[in-house]
Amino acid sequence: MKRSLLxxxxxVVALIALPPVxxxxxxxxxxxxxxxxxxxxxxxxxxxxxxxxxxMVSFGHAAYLGxxxxxxxxLGFYGITSGWVHILVAIGASALVALAIGAVSIRTSxxxxxxxxxAFTQMLYYLGISVAEFGGDDGMRLKSKSQFGSLVDLRDxxxxxxxxxxxxxxxxxxxxxxxxSRFGLVLRATKSNEARSRAIGFSPYPYQLAAFVIAGxxxxxxxxxxxxxxxxxxxxxxxxxxxGEIMFMVILGGMATAPGPALGAFALLIVEDLxxxxxQHWQVIxxxxxxxxxxxxxxxxxxxxxxxxxxx
Amino acid sequence: xxxxxxxxxLLNGLQYGVMLFLMAAGLTLVLGIMxxxxxxxxxxxxxxxxxxxxxTQWTGSYVLGLVLGLAGTLVVGMLVEVIALxxxxxxxxLDQVLATFxxxxxxxxxxxxxxxxxxxxxxxxxxxxxxxxLFTGSRxxxxxxxxxxxxxLIAVLLWYxxxxxxxxxxIRAGASNRAMxxxxxxxxxxxYTVVFGFGAALAGLAGILAGPIxxxxxxxxxxxxxxxxxxxxxxxxGSIRGAMxxxxIVGIVDTLGRAFLxxxxxxxxSPPAAESAGPALASMLxxxxxxxxxxxxxxxxxxxxxx
Numbered sequence: 274m275k276r277s278l279l280x281x282x283x284x285v286v287a288l289i290a291l292p293p294v295x296x297x298x299x300x301x302x303x304x305x306x307x308x309x310x311x312x313x314x315x316x317x318x319x320x321x322x323x324x325x326x327x328x329m330v331s332f333g334h335a336a337y338l339g340x341x342x343x344x345x346x347x348l349g350f351y352g353i354t355s356g357w358v359h360i361l362v363a364i365g366a367s368a369l370v371a372l373a374i375g376a377v378s379i380r381t382s383x384x385x386x387x388x389x390x391x392a393f394t395q396m397l398y399y400l401g402i403s404v405a406e407f408g409g410d411d412g413m414r415l416k417s418k419s420q421f422g423s424l425v426d427l428r429d430x431x432x433x434x435x436x437x438x439x440x441x442x443x444x445x446x447x448x449x450x451x452x453x454s455r456f457g458l459v460l461r462a463t464k465s466n467e468a469r470s471r472a473i474g475f476s477p478y479p480y481q482l483a484a485f486v487i488a489g490x491x492x493x494x495x496x497x498x499x500x501x502x503x504x505x506x507x508x509x510x511x512x513x514x515x516x517g518e519i520m521f522m523v524i525l526g527g528m529a530t531a532p533g534p535a536l537g538a539f540a541l542l543i544v545e546d547l548x549x550x551x552x553q554h555w556q557v558i559x560x561x562x563x564x565x566x567x568x569x570x571x572x573x574x575x576x577x578x579x580x581x582x583x584x585x
Numbered sequence: 586x587x588x589x590x591x592x593x594x595l596l597n598g599l600q601y602g603v604m605l606f607l608m609a610a611g612l613t614l615v616l617g618i619m620x621x622x623x624x625x626x627x628x629x630x631x632x633x634x635x636x637x638x639x640x641t642q643w644t645g646s647y648v649l650g651l652v653l654g655l656a657g658t659l660v661v662g663m664l665v666e667v668i669a670l671x672x673x674x675x676x677x678x679l680d681q682v683l684a685t686f687x688x689x690x691x692x693x694x695x696x697x698x699x700x701x702x703x704x705x706x707x708x709x710x711x712x713x714x715x716x717x718x719l720f721t722g723s724r725x726x727x728x729x730x731x732x733x734x735x736x737x738l739i740a741v742l743l744w745y746x747x748x749x750x751x752x753x754x755x756i757r758a759g760a761s762n763r764a765m766x767x768x769x770x771x772x773x774x775x776x777y778t779v780v781f782g783f784g785a786a787l788a789g790l791a792g793i794l795a796g797p798i799x800x801x802x803x804x805x806x807x808x809x810x811x812x813x814x815x816x817x818x819x820x821x822x823g824s825i826r827g828a829m830x831x832x833x834i835v836g837i838v839d840t841l842g843r844a845f846l847x848x849x850x851x852x853x854x855s856p857p858a859a860e861s862a863g864p865a866l867a868s869m870l871x872x873x874x875x876x877x878x879x880x881x882x883x884x885x886x887x888x889x890x891x892x
Contacts, residue, residue, distance in 0.1 A: 330679045377876055381883055384622055384678060388818045389879055392872040395811055403865035513811065517686040524683055557694035563687030567680045568672055 277578040281532055288438055292431045304430050310542045311437040312498045317522035317534035318444045319491035324520065325528035326452050327484045328464030329379070332387045333394030334519050336374070337367040337489045339401060339511035341496020346506035347407060349416045356419030356427070359497055367493025368486050370397075375485035379478060394511055401508030412507025419501055427501050437498060441535060444491055449531035451487065460484050461529075525566060527573025536574045589723035594844045595837065600729045602836020603736025607791035608813040609820070609828040610743055611784020617823020618759045619777055622678050624685040625665065626788055626813070627806025628692035633658040633789025634796045634805065635696055638707045647710035654793050655786050662785020666778050674777070689807065697803045707796035732794050739787070743825055756780060760823050812839070815875045821885025830886060835871050842867035 288307070295303045316338055323329040341363035348359055374393045378386055402410045418427040427433045451457045462470040463477035470477060500506050509515070518541070526537025544562070548555030612626045637654025641647055669688065673681050708714075709728040716724035747753035755776055758766045767773040792806070799805065816835050820827025847863030854862070878886065 324679075330682070332682065377880060381879055384616065384822060385818060385879060385883065387622065387678060387682060388814050389876065391811065392815060392818075392875050396869045396872045399868035400865050403861060403868065405861055513807075514686075517683070520679075521683055521686070524679070554694050554698050556690040557698060560687040560689070560691030560694065563690070564669055564684045567676075567684040567687070568669075571680075 280578055284536075285442065292434055296431070301430065304434055306542075306546060308430070308434045308437050309499075309502055310539055311434075311441045311535075312495050312502055313519065313522070313542065314441050314535035314538035315437075315444045315495035315498070316492045316519050317526065317538045318441070318448055318531070319488045319495070320519050321523045321528065321531070321534040322448050322451065322488045322491075323481075323484050324523055325530070325534075326457065326464065327460050327481055329481060329485065330387050330520075331378075331390045331485075331488075331516075332513070332520065333374070333390035333392075333516050334488075334492055335511045335513070335515035336394040336397050337371060337492035338496040338499060338515065338519075339397060339508070340367045340370055341493035341498075342500035342506045342510050343401065343407065343496075344493070345419060345497045345500040346413055346415055349419075350407065350413070354417050354420045356421040359419040360494065363493045363497035364490045367496070368490040371486045371489025372482070375482045375489070379481050379485065391513060391516070394513060394516060398508050398511040398513070401511060408507070410508065412505060412509070415500055415504045415506060418504065419497070433501070437502075440494065440498065444494075445532045445535060447491070451484075452531065456480065456483070521563060521566075525570075525573055527575030530573070530575040533573055533575035540574060589720070591845075592719065593723065593725060594841055596725060596729065596733070597844075598837035598840035599833070600732050600736075600836075601840055602833040603733050604791045604795060605809070605813055605816050605836050606736055606829055606832035607739060607787050607794075608809060609816045609832050610739075610825055611781075611787040612813055613817045613820070613823055613825065613828045614756065614760075614780055615784050616817065618756060618763070618780060619674050621670065621674055622681045622685065623670065624682060624810065625688040625692065626784070627808075627810030628689050629658055629662055629665075629785045629788040629806070630792035630795070630809060631696060631803070631806040632661050632692065633786075633792035634707070634801045635700060635705070635792075636789070637793040638705050638796060638801055639700075641707075651793055655789055658789025658792075659782050659786040662789075663778055663782040665785075666781040670781070671774070671777070692806075693803045700803075702803055704800040704802040705796075707801050709797040728797060732798075735790075735794065739790070740829055747825055752779075812871065815871050817885075819875055819878050819885060821887040824885070824887040827885055827887030834874065838874060839867075839871050842870040846870070 288311075291307060292304055295301060316334065319337075320331065320334045323331055344363040344366050345359045348354075348362060353359075374390065378389045378393070381389055401407075407413050421427070425432050425436050427436070452461065459470065459475050459477075459480045462475065463480060467477055496510065499510065522537035522541050523534045524537065525540055526535065527533030545555065545559060548558055552558075608626065608630060612623065615621050615623050615626075633654050636657040637650045639650075640653035640657070641650025644650060644653070665688065669684065673684055676684075713728045713731050715727050717727055717730065719725050745753075747756060755766065755771055758771075759773065759776060759780075763773060766776075791809075795805075795809075812835060816828060816831040818831075819834060820829070820831030843864070846867045847859055850859035850863050850866070853859075882888070
C-alpha cells in the first residue's frame with residue numbers, strides 16, 4: 274500500500290512539473306494533450322463511481338460531457354461569461370438530466386440498463402444535431418472562455434492546465450471519500466449482492482440513483498472544461514463511441530480503484546496519440562488491442578501496483 | 586395525393602422495418618441463447634454490403650455478388666466467433682460491450698484501408714429497376730417492394746426453422762437452458778458457431794439489400810445497430826416474434842415520424858418552432874417508445890425466450 278502511494282505521489286509530482294519542462298523544451302503541444310487527457314480523466318473517474326463501485330454499466334456517460342459543454346456554450350451564446358455561472362449551470366443541468374435518466378434506467382438491469390442508457394444518450398445527441406440555433410450537426414464556436422475574474426485565466430494554457438490538474442485530483446479524492454463513507458459501503462454492497470443488501474434493510478434504488486446523479490454532475494464539470502479546452506461544442510461530444518471510450522478508460526485503469534480510471538485515461542489517450550502519429554489507420558491496431566485488454570488484462574493497470582491498488 | 590403519400594411512406598417504413606428485422610433476428614438469437622451483447626453485428630452488416638459490391642463488380646452479375654457476399658459474411662461471422670467472441674460468452678456484459686466495441690473500430694478501419702473512406706456506389710440489378718404503379722398516379726420502386734418480399738420470406742423461413750426443425754429445437758432448448766442441452770450430449774460450441782454464422786449472414790443480407798438505397802461506407806453499421814438494439818429491447822430479448830413486431834414498429838414509426846411530424850406539428854405550434862422541434866422529436870421518437878415500453882413491460886413485448 275505504501276509503495277502504491279509512492280507511485281501515485283510521483284505521478285502527481287510529474288504532472289505538476291510538466292508545464293515548465295515542456296515550455297522550456299518549446300513543445301506546448303504536450304501541454305494541450307495532457308490537459309485534454311486530465312479533463313477526460315475526470316469523466317472516467319466519475320463513471321467509475323457507478324460502474325466500478327455501483328456495478329451499473331452505463332453506456333451513456335458522454336451525455337453529461339455534452340450537457341456540461343452545451344451549458345457553457347449556450348450561456349456564452351447569450352453573453353453570460355462568468356465562469357462561476359458556467360460551472361454551476363453545467364453541474365446543475367447534468368445532475369438534473371442524470372436524475373431523470375437514472376430514475377427510469379435504474380429500474381432495469383443487465384442488458385436493458387446498458388441499452389436504455391445508450392438510448393437516452395442518443396436522444397440527447399439527436400437533440401444536439403437538430404437544434405439549429407446552436408449549430409446543429411456542425412456544432413458552435415465558444416465565443417469566449419469562462420471567466421473567473423483574477424483567480425484563474427483559462428486563456429493562459431498553463432493556468433488552465435493547473436486548474437484541470439487540481440480538479441482531476443479533487444475528483445479522485447471525492448470519489449475515494451464517497452466510496453469509503455457509509456453511503457459508499459451501501460453502494461458497494463448493492464453491487465456485490467443486491468438481495469443481501471435488501472435483506473439487511475437497504476433498498477438499493479435511492480443509493481444507486483444518488484450515485485448516478487453525483488457521477489453525472491462530476492462528468493458535467495468535465496464537459497464544461499472540455500468546451501473551454503476545445504473552444505468548440507458539437508454533438509459529437511455525446512457520440513456513443515465517446516461513451517465507449519470513457520468506459521474503456523475505466524476498465525483499462527482498473528475498476529473499483531479511485532485513481533485507476535485516470536491512469537486508464539492517460540494510457541488510452543497516449544496510446545491513441547502515438548498510434549495516430551504513426552499511421553492514419555491507427556484504429557485498426559487499437560481495436561484488437563482493446564479486445565486483447567478485455568480478454569487478458571482484467572485487473573487493469575492499477576491492479577499491477579503493489580497491494581493491487583484496491584480502494585487506493 | 587396525401588393518401589398516396591402516406592401510403593408510400595408506410596411502405597418505406599415497412600421496407601425499413603424488414604431490414605431492421607433481418608439485423609435483429611440474428612442479434613436477438615445471439616443475445617437470447619448465448620447471453621452475449623454483440624456490438625459488432627453492425628460491422629457484419631457493413632462487411633456484407635462491401636463484399637457484395639466488390640463481388641458484383643468482379644463477376645459482373647448481381648446474383649453472384651449476392652451469393653458471394655452472403656457466403657463471405659457467413660465465413661467472416663464464424664471466424665469472428667471462433668477467434669474472439671467465443672472467449673467472451675462466460676464474461677459479463679461489460680467485457681462483451683468493450684471487446685465488440687474494439688472489433689467495430691477494427692472493422693471500420695479495415696474497410697477504410699481496403700476500399701477507402703468515400704461512399705461506394707451500389708445499384709439494384711436491372712431486373713429490379715423501375716417502378717410499379719400502386720394505384721393511379723402513385724409509383725413505387727420495385728426494388729423496395731422486393732426488399733419487403735425478401736424480408737417476409739426470411740421471416741417465414743426463420744419461423745419454420747426455429748419451430749419445426751431439429752436445429753430450431755436445439756436453438757430453443759439452448760435459449761432456455763444451455764447447461765442442460767450440453768449435458769444431453771449436444772455440441773454446444775458448434776451450435777453457437779452455427780447460430781452466430783447464420784445471424785451474421787442475415788446481417789450481411791440486410792447490408793447487401795441496403796447498399797443501393799443507403800450509402801455503402803465505413804461506419805454504416807453503427808447507425809442501424811443502435812436502432813436494432815431498440816428493436817430487440819422493445820420486442821423482448823431472444824424472441825424472433827418480438828424482433829419482427831419491434832422491427833415493424835420502429836421502422837414505421839421512425840419513417841412516418843421523419844416524414845410527417847414537422848408538418849403536423851406546424852398545425853399545433855408555430856411553424857418556425859416546428860421547423861426545429863419536428864426533426865428533433867422525429868429522431869427521438871423510437872427511443873421514447875423504448876423508454877415507455879421498458880417502463881410498462883421491463884422485459885419487452887414478447888418476453889418468451891427463444892419463441
